[in-house]
Amino acid sequence: MSYITKPSARHPRLPSNAVGLTVRDYEGSMSTLCAGCGHDSVTAALVQAFFELDIEPHRVAKLSGIGCSSKTPAYFVSEAHGFNSVHGRMPAIAAGANAANRDLLYVGISGDGDSLSIGLGQFCHAIRRNVNMLYVLENNGVYGLTKGQFSASADIGTTSKRGEVNEQEPIDPVNLALSLGATFVARSFSGDKAQLVPILKAGLAHNGFAFVDVISPCVTFNDHEGSTKSYAYTRDNMHEVIETDFVPLRAEIKTDYADGSVQAITMHDGSVVKLRKVTEQYDPNDRSGVVDYLSETRSRGEIATGLLFLEAAGADMHGFQGTVDQPLVDIPYETLCPGSAALDQLQAEWR
Amino acid sequence: MAHDSSHGVNDFGLKIATVNGTGSASANGLLLQALFRMGVPVSGKNVFPSNIQGLPTWYEIRVNADGYTARSPDFQLVVAMNPESYARDIEEVVSGGWILYDSSRELSEEFKRDDVTFIGVPFADLCVTRFDGSRTRILMKNITYVGALVALLDIDMDVVKGMLQEKFATKQHLMEANFIAIELGRDYVLEHFDCPLPIRLETVDATKDSVMVTGNAAAALGCVYAGATVGAWYPITPATSVMDGFTEYCNRFRIDPETGKKNFCIIQAEDELAAAGMVIGASWMGARAFTPTAGPGISLMTEFIGLAYYAEVPSVFFDIQRAGPSTGMPTRTQQGDLLLCVYASHGDTKHIVLFPGDPKECFEFAVAAFDLAERFQTPTFVVSDLDIGMNDWMIPKLEWDDDFVPDRGKVLSAEELEQAERFYRYLDVDGDHVAARTLPGVHGKGAYFTRGSGHDKYGRYTEDSDEYVEVMDRLLKKVESAADAVPAPELHTVEGGSRLGLISIGGCHWAVLEARDQLLRDGVQVDYLRVRGFPFSSAVERFIDEHDVVVVVEQNRDEQLRKLLLLETNCVKQKLESITDYGGQPLSKGVVLEGLAPYLEALAVEVS
Ligand SMILES: Cc1ncc(C[n+]2csc(CCOP(=O)(O)OP(=O)(O)O)c2C)c(N)n1
Numbered sequence: 001m002s003y004i005t006k007p008s009a010r011h012p013r014l015p016s017n018a019v020g021l022t023v024r025d026y027e028g029s030m031s032t033l034c035a036g037c038g039h040d041s042v043t044a045a046l047v048q049a050f051f052e053l054d055i056e057p058h059r060v061a062k063l064s065g066i067g068c069s070s071k072t073p074a075y076f077v078s079e080a081h082g083f084n085s086v087h088g089r090m091p092a093i094a095a096g097a098n099a100a101n102r103d104l105l106y107v108g109i110s111g112d113g114d115s116l117s118i119g120l121g122q123f124c125h126a127i128r129r130n131v132n133m134l135y136v137l138e139n140n141g142v143y144g145l146t147k148g149q150f151s152a153s154a155d156i157g158t159t160s161k162r163g164e165v166n167e168q169e170p171i172d173p174v175n176l177a178l179s180l181g182a183t184f185v186a187r188s189f190s191g192d193k194a195q196l197v198p199i200l201k202a203g204l205a206h207n208g209f210a211f212v213d214v215i216s217p218c219v220t221f222n223d224h225e226g227s228t229k230s231y232a233y234t235r236d237n238m239h240e241v242i243e244t245d246f247v248p249l250r251a252e253i254k255t256d257y258a259d260g261s262v263q264a265i266t267m268h269d270g271s272v273v274k275l276r277k278v279t280e281q282y283d284p285n286d287r288s289g290v291v292d293y294l295s296e297t298r299s300r301g302e303i304a305t306g307l308l309f310l311e312a313a314g315a316d317m318h319g320f321q322g323t324v325d326q327p328l329v330d331i332p333y334e335t336l337c338p339g340s341a342a343l344d345q346l347q348a349e350w351r
Numbered sequence: 352m353a354h355d356s357s358h359g360v361n362d363f364g365l366k367i368a369t370v371n372g373t374g375s376a377s378a379n380g381l382l383l384q385a386l387f388r389m390g391v392p393v394s395g396k397n398v399f400p401s402n403i404q405g406l407p408t409w410y411e412i413r414v415n416a417d418g419y420t421a422r423s424p425d426f427q428l429v430v431a432m433n434p435e436s437y438a439r440d441i442e443e444v445v446s447g448g449w450i451l452y453d454s455s456r457e458l459s460e461e462f463k464r465d466d467v468t469f470i471g472v473p474f475a476d477l478c479v480t481r482f483d484g485s486r487t488r489i490l491m492k493n494i495t496y497v498g499a500l501v502a503l504l505d506i507d508m509d510v511v512k513g514m515l516q517e518k519f520a521t522k523q524h525l526m527e528a529n530f531i532a533i534e535l536g537r538d539y540v541l542e543h544f545d546c547p548l549p550i551r552l553e554t555v556d557a558t559k560d561s562v563m564v565t566g567n568a569a570a571a572l573g574c575v576y577a578g579a580t581v582g583a584w585y586p587i588t589p590a591t592s593v594m595d596g597f598t599e600y601c602n603r604f605r606i607d608p609e610t611g612k613k614n615f616c617i618i619q620a621e622d623e624l625a626a627a628g629m630v631i632g633a634s635w636m637g638a639r640a641f642t643p644t645a646g647p648g649i650s651l652m653t654e655f656i657g658l659a660y661y662a663e664v665p666s667v668f669f670d671i672q673r674a675g676p677s678t679g680m681p682t683r684t685q686q687g688d689l690l691l692c693v694y695a696s697h698g699d700t701k702h703i704v705l706f707p708g709d710p711k712e713c714f715e716f717a718v719a720a721f722d723l724a725e726r727f728q729t730p731t732f733v734v735s736d737l738d739i740g741m742n743d744w745m746i747p748k749l750e751w752d753d754d755f756v757p758d759r760g761k762v763l764s765a766e767e768l769e770q771a772e773r774f775y776r777y778l779d780v781d782g783d784h785v786a787a788r789t790l791p792g793v794h795g796k797g798a799y800f801t802r803g804s805g806h807d808k809y810g811r812y813t814e815d816s817d818e819y820v821e822v823m824d825r826l827l828k829k830v831e832s833a834a835d836a837v838p839a840p841e842l843h844t845v846e847g848g849s850r851l852g853l854i855s856i857g858g859c860h861w862a863v864l865e866a867r868d869q870l871l872r873d874g875v876q877v878d879y880l881r882v883r884g885f886p887f888s889s890a891v892e893r894f895i896d897e898h899d900v901v902v903v904v905e906q907n908r909d910e911q912l913r914k915l916l917l918l919e920t921n922c923v924k925q926k927l928e929s930i931t932d933y934g935g936q937p938l939s940k941g942v943v944l945e946g947l948a949p950y951l952e953a954l955a956v957e958v959s
């Protein structure tokens with residue numbers, strides 16, 4: 001990605017958060033994406049989410065594959081380590097990194113090409129493994145960086161800029177994630193920051209693989225009439241199933257929702273996610289019910305959004321593995337090396 | 352079918368032909384270990400099919416008082432337990448040798464040879480009379496041939512019994528069954544034949560400082576001692592037992608005593624691409640991480656290997672080579688991945704590669720690989736093979752220095768970063784071509800973007816030619832500077848020097864050494880160098896310079912080591928000759944001697 005350092009002008013009146021940082025401190029270098037690209041709005045939402053969660057930048061690890069979407073880790077939290085890996089393989093890097101240091105906050109950014117074509121296998125296995133990370137798929141229905149070919153998320157009947165019609169069945173990442181046992185599944189829209197920010201915050205607090213599919217239009221190759229991933233089409237057809245409110249650990253819970261339409265779910269770190277049903281019969285804890293509901297809405301041409309499914313309890317990769325609580329990178333060598341006496345003992349058995 | 356009468360006490364070859372999946376592996380292991388415990392140098396080579404049950408399988412044991420453990424295709428005794436492979440097995444006994452077979456079924460005339468002695472023991476019938484259940488009978492049949500060999504070869508019965516007692520300490524009924532089976536075979540042979548044979552064993556004291564272990568187990572243990580905490584892999588023969596070993600030793604040595612939790616993380620990945628990515632991710636965080644695989648896995652990993660090279664992420668890869676190309680012969684050995692590993696990935700790449708020659712070096716080089724990877728911040732390969740990795744080798748006891756401190760390379764601490772004005776990831780400040788790195792989570796000032804796309808020395812994205820070239824040139828110098836840090840070549844020279852030199856690599860060593868010893872005894876002076884690491888130390892080029900003819904002995908068709916020497920040294924092309932052996936069996940001295948013959952004549956090497 002091109003590299004343009006942003007002027008770091010201080011805005012004295014900008015409010016600072018609990019760790020003394022302003023929202024500007026969570027920005028990265030200047031974006032080189034096309035003006036109006038949906039991915040930049042996702043970046044802005046991430047900046048806001050990190051700021052509001054009072055996260056120390058250096059405790060974040062940002063990862064991506066290859067694509068326009070995968071460039072975005074350069075554009076937020078510049079004081080976090082970033083890893084722009086190879087096309088479709090970010091989940092493996094994230095799993096290995098998390099195995100080594102479970103204490104950092106992992107954010108993976110991918111595209112629909114990156115996650116649903118070349119990297120489909122790794123995406124699926126990261127879900128199965130329940131790697132503790134926030135995984136954002138910036139979904140525009142095309143390969144932006146290679147100039148607009150259909151991706152695997154392109155809907156049947158959608159047209160490309162050059163007028164070809166897609167006839168192949170799309171892969172719906174939300175459906176896929178649900179079927180693979182993902183414990184946090186959301187869909188949002190880059191143009192709806194109010195919805196996206198609390199979802200991202202909840203995803204960061206989630207212990208396990210938090211998957212957020214963000215419809216993020218490609219203004220250059222897939223924002224025309226006839227596209228089902230354009231700004232206009234998404235706005236017209238999205239329908240919020242559930243409203244999300246994120247209450248961090250320290251915050252006082254003021255409103256008392258007595259009407260039963262709100263469900264408060266306590267996360268691993270003690271923070272609370274509140275889900276308000278917009279649709280009466282919707283239950284975000286009922287996996288098969290959610291799948292049925294989504295398939296119904298999809299057949300009506302609607303794009304259901306919100307934190308669609310959440311299961312806060314459960315083991316992540318380390319839970320399955322039985323790894324120590326301390327990050328493996330912090331264990332001193334003396335603890336790791338069995339030493340010469342143990343070697344002698346072992347070799348007595350090799351005779 | 353060479354006639355061979357030179358063998359005898361503590362010096363012979365034995366081949367056991369069975370059917371895989373019948374439990375013969377444990378009988379053969381028992382036998383090998385018994386000989387080893389009698390103090391006699393031995394080696395065992397398992398020749399097995401890529402199959403779980405029902406196909407022919409062989410186990411070759413070489414007993415050699417002088418300690419030569421290379422494969423030898425001269426078998427004085429063949430234990431023919433598999434009628435399917437009788438024709439071939441009986442054919443393989445040297446003239447004057449012996450064939451021990453199951454006489455429960457009469458041996459067909461076509462197999463008879465009059466230059467060998469047939470020893471028929473009704474193993475199946477004996478087992479039917481003593482054991483119930485078909486599975487037990489099949490398993491015990493294997494133990495009865497061990498019993499027959501106890502009598503024929505004069506194996507110390509106390510040693511065998513002691514081993515069974517250890518093995519079945521908690522399974523009394525199994526121990527008794529095994530005792531019965533051993534005695535069944537032994538007593539029948541004692542009663543019906545003259546025992547022992549002229550080829551036989553005598554207790555000596557030549558193995559007390561040795562252990563028996565496979566290269567994969569030793570490599571796995573090396574990873575534990577190196578402090579590796581993350582292992583990622585996808586199952587593949589012949590590399591699987593590396594991770595089996597790592598798991599076993601970690602469960603033994605790495606469980607936190609207070610919590611019972613694991614001080615390690617082993618991930619069975621969805622494929623080798625993912626395994627490589629996991630290693631790189633863990634290494635990026637500062638863990639010591641590795642993946643064991645074979646050629647097909649390295650092929651899949653190459654994109655990631657290029658990333659680790661260019662982004663300078665330390666990472667350790669074990670390639671336990673098997674016969675390629677493609678799926679090839681998964682259960683046969685080869686050295687066909689030398690060039691693949693040295694230049695893995697697209698674009699200009701070159702890697703540090705270590706070539707262990709036996710399990711002892713698998714252990715030592717595993718430890719060294721992590722140090723080299725971190726010191727030079729680059730992918731590092733340990734290239735072993737099926738023969739070293741999966742067969743039991745007799746090696747000198749492993750040693751460990753408790754003062755060992757791992758070389759973690761240049762990694763900046765939080766304090767150093769706090770004091771630094773700025774940090775630039777790829778800036779070589781002291782001229783050793785290695786730039787300091789930082790680990791995620793340590794300090795905001797250390798943050799940078801790890802990427803496989805073009806970057807300048809400050810770590811910033813670039814598409815500028817000069818900035819790109821500057822980094823690429825440093826990377827080349829960096830890896831080349833490892834030439835003196837990789838294990839030095841092993842040299843065997845004659846006084847006054849010879850005009851003829853031999854170069855070999857990996858497990859070829861033992862056959863080459865044995866062949867050379869024979870030549871020396873015959874008065875033929877030959878120098879020998881074994882390559883143990885890449886980039887080549889300057890000693891390799893010097894060795895070639897100092898000889899008129901250098902014959903490179905290796906186990907692949909395409910003379911990969913010879914070509915690598917031509918590419919990576921300034922040697923004269925015409926000097927380098929080649930002996931290749933790539934049928935999938937471990938090298939034996941005969942191949943070397945035969946291959947060398949024309950050069951000996953041409954050079955008219957002095958024969959005293
Ligand atoms: C192995 C490999 N094959 C092909 C490419 C070329 N490539 C780069 S980005 C990309 C598609 C990106 O699409 P997507 O993930 O949807 O990201 P977007 O640009 O749309 O945000 C492709 C095919 C590559 N980088 N690596």
Ligand code: SF4
Pocket residue numbers: 032033034036037038039068069140144145217218219220221
């Ligand atoms: S090509 Fe599309 S996806 Fe890429 S930056 Fe431009 S608008 Fe965004």
Ligand SMILES: [Mg+2]
Pocket residue numbers: 067111112113138139140141142143144151
């Ligand atoms: Mg895309």
